[in-house]
Amino acid sequence: MKIEDVVCPFCGCLCDDLVVQVEGNRVVNVENGCTLANEKFMGDHRLETPIRRSGKKWERISYDEAIAETAGILLDADRPLLYGWSGTYGEAQTIGVHLAEVLGAVIDNTSTVCHGPSIMAIQEVGHPGCTLGQIKNRADVVIYWAANPIEAHPRHMSRYTTFADGFFVKNAFRERKVIVVDVRETDSSQIADEFVKVNPGGDYAILSALRAIVRGKRDIIPPNVEGVSREQLFRVAEICMAAKFGAIFFGVGLTMASGKYKNIRNAIELTEELNRHTKFTISPMRGHWNVYGSNEVFTWITGYPYAVDFARGIAFYNPGETTSVDILRRGECDACLVVASDPGAHFPRACAEHLARIPTIQIDPHVNATTHLSQIQIPVAVTGIDAEGTAYRMDGVPLRTRKLFQGSHPDDLEVLEKIYAIVREAKG
Amino acid sequence: MKFFLNTGRTIKQGSFVERKNSPAYLEEASTLRMNPVDMMDLMVEDGDHVSVRSGVGEVVMRVRPNPGLARGRTFVCLGPYANHIVSPETHGTGMPDFKATMVIIEPTGNPVSSVAALMGSCGGVPYED
Ligand code: SF4
Numbered sequence: 001m002k003i004e005d006v007v008c009p010f011c012g013c014l015c016d017d018l019v020v021q022v023e024g025n026r027v028v029n030v031e032n033g034c035t036l037a038n039e040k041f042m043g044d045h046r047l048e049t050p051i052r053r054s055g056k057k058w059e060r061i062s063y064d065e066a067i068a069e070t071a072g073i074l075l076d077a078d079r080p081l082l083y084g085w086s087g088t089y090g091e092a093q094t095i096g097v098h099l100a101e102v103l104g105a106v107i108d109n110t111s112t113v114c115h116g117p118s119i120m121a122i123q124e125v126g127h128p129g130c131t132l133g134q135i136k137n138r139a140d141v142v143i144y145w146a147a148n149p150i151e152a153h154p155r156h157m158s159r160y161t162t163f164a165d166g167f168f169v170k171n172a173f174r175e176r177k178v179i180v181v182d183v184r185e186t187d188s189s190q191i192a193d194e195f196v197k198v199n200p201g202g203d204y205a206i207l208s209a210l211r212a213i214v215r216g217k218r219d220i221i222p223p224n225v226e227g228v229s230r231e232q233l234f235r236v237a238e239i240c241m242a243a244k245f246g247a248i249f250f251g252v253g254l255t256m257a258s259g260k261y262k263n264i265r266n267a268i269e270l271t272e273e274l275n276r277h278t279k280f281t282i283s284p285m286r287g288h289w290n291v292y293g294s295n296e297v298f299t300w301i302t303g304y305p306y307a308v309d310f311a312r313g314i315a316f317y318n319p320g321e322t323t324s325v326d327i328l329r330r331g332e333c334d335a336c337l338v339v340a341s342d343p344g345a346h347f348p349r350a351c352a353e354h355l356a357r358i359p360t361i362q363i364d365p366h367v368n369a370t371t372h373l374s375q376i377q378i379p380v381a382v383t384g385i386d387a388e389g390t391a392y393r394m395d396g397v398p399l400r401t402r403k404l405f406q407g408s409h410p411d412d413l414e415v416l417e418k419i420y421a422i423v424r425e426a427k428g
Numbered sequence: 429m430k431f432f433l434n435t436g437r438t439i440k441q442g443s444f445v446e447r448k449n450s451p452a453y454l455e456e457a458s459t460l461r462m463n464p465v466d467m468m469d470l471m472v473e474d475g476d477h478v479s480v481r482s483g484v485g486e487v488v489m490r491v492r493p494n495p496g497l498a499r500g501r502t503f504v505c506l507g508p509y510a511n512h513i514v515s516p517e518t519h520g521t522g523m524p525d526f527k528a529t530m531v532i533i534e535p536t537g538n539p540v541s542s543v544a545a546l547m548g549s550c551g552g553v554p555y556e557d
Contacts, residue, residue: 010442011442035439035442035443036439036442036443039442039443039444039446040446043446043447045446045447045557047557051555053553053555056553057553058553058555112522112523113522113523113524113526116521116522116523117521117522117523120521148436148437150439151436151437151438151439151442152436152437152442154439183434183501183527184434184496184497184498184501184503185496185497186496200432200434200501200527200528201528252436252526252527253436253527255523256523256524256525256526256527256528257527257528258525258528260519260521260523261521287437307522319520319521319522320518320519320520320521320522321520323518323521323522323523324522325516325518325522325523325524326516326518326522328516329516329517329518342445342448344508344547344550344552345448345457345506345507345508345511345543346506346507346511347511347516347524348484348511348514348515348516348524349484349485349511349512349513349514349516349550350484350515350516351516352508352511352547352550352552353550353551355550355552356547356550356551356552357551365446366446366447366448367448367449367555367557368445368446368448369448369507369508369543369546369547371555372543372544372547372548372552372553372554372555373547373550373551373552374552377555
């Protein structure tokens with residue numbers, strides 16, 4: 001059976017034009033997807049049943065046992081952490097937030113280690129953003145700053161920028177100028193009209209220099225700023241100011257480098273400066289599929305986008321204190337529920353060590369690095385393949401994913417609802 | 429020798445991200461890219477093992493030349509190998525310095541651990557699927 005207009009469940013682009021061929025309960029062919037999408041859909045290596053660590057061994061257990069034990073661990077904990085959520089859909093994320101509230105837990109999503117700093121900057125100075133459709137149809141200048149879309153979001157350029165013809169940009173490849181700013185050469189920098197190679201940690205200075213130039217203060221710019229010549233900075237500023245519609249996309253190269261959220265604040269303020277001359281927008285390249293949705297869901301229920309602490313009975317948010325890496329590095333939480341992400345692989349080692357010390361439960365379809373650190377793993381259906389739900393694209397557009405076949409695993413929502421029901425009853 | 433360690437996504441990392449016990453993931457996540465001239469200085473060749481040490485730990489990776497990197501800079505895709513030596517300090521932002529670790533790199537004859545063994549060394553129990 002051929003299914004059209006399938007939404008890809010891998011990266012934040014949420015490409016919704018895939019054609020997927022299904023035979024029984026397997027995907028046998030994918031059209032229009034990138035390499036990452038093909039691997040995601042065709043992957044056939046799921047964990048079969050729930051597993052539990054007992055001593056130095058692993059044993060298979062039933063779903064009912066795994067769910068009851070998970071609820072018991074969470075109920076016993078004084079300071080549970082519920083982490084992850086980007087790889088699942090909004091309906092499951094919603095139950096996660098309610099579960100955190102009844103438990104008095106901390107709930108955090110993967111933006112804590114990707115675009116959390118971008119959100120902090122947006123909270124300070126706002127977000128002059130727009131949908132990807134606007135950029136596709138209008139932008140004649142596109143800047144990728146500290147991002148490598150060819151490897152991280154492989155179809156971003158072909159669907160929305162460099163190679164995508166738009167309503168007002170009839171021949172994108174010729175008419176759109178692409179500027180890449182990065183600390184190293186990448187596949188993306190190779191196709192840029194202008195590649196600005198900046199010293200590591202030098203982004204803040206480059207952004208400040210560009211702001212000064214756009215303000216008309218060329219005379220204060222030194223000959224070289226963080227490895228970039230004054231002439232190139234003048235050229236980049238001129239390209240931007242001559243644009244009819246410019247779009248900046250920035251990656252985690254900015255949020256993770258020194259300066260963190262201050263880099264993003266500076267980039268947003270450059271965008272504001274450019275808007276005195278022309279139309280410019282700025283957008284984060286959200287990476288892990290529905291991470292944007294986790295920010296939306298957390299915010300509409302608690303008022304905060306990530307790192308929400310319910311220990312006081314009300315929602316409290318303070319990045320640096322209530323963020324997962326800090327809670328784990330301080331050895332603060334005494335149980336952790338990981339849903340649809342892999343902190344074992346993506347957090348610093350000190351955090352992995354704490355996950356191994358406490359009872360960690362993982363709800364995830366696949367064996368990953370966190371599996372080895374866990375007490376229990378509950379395999380679930382893969383969202384967008386055999387589970388359906390709502391996810392948000394990187395520009396905040398919600399899309400409904402499809403269930404392509406009936407698999408043999410329960411989905412995130414079913415498992416979380418059962419855990420929630422037990423906890424709710426115990427809490428009265 | 430002292431180097432600057434940067435991390436980021438690669439297509440191969442993304443392709444095998446749901447198969448972290450696979451040899452392909454291991455190979456990608458434990459490959460350290462380095463300027464070829466630095467490799468000559470270190471007297472290592474493509475595929476040789478190196479010990480990568482930071483202020484918080486040490487991990488063995490295999491080295492691969494990448495002329496796109498400036499001298500003194502190295503790159504590893506994000507994942508458990510890079511994170512083995514990243515400090516958990518977040519400077520009050522929640523975000524560690526994933527892209528800015530100073531490391532000392534030396535040739536070594538030690539083997540590259542599997543992901544499961546690496547997690548075992550963090551206190552976990554390897555699950556072989
Ligand atoms: S670019 Fe992202 S969303 Fe689009 S097909 Fe590739 S992995 Fe999927």
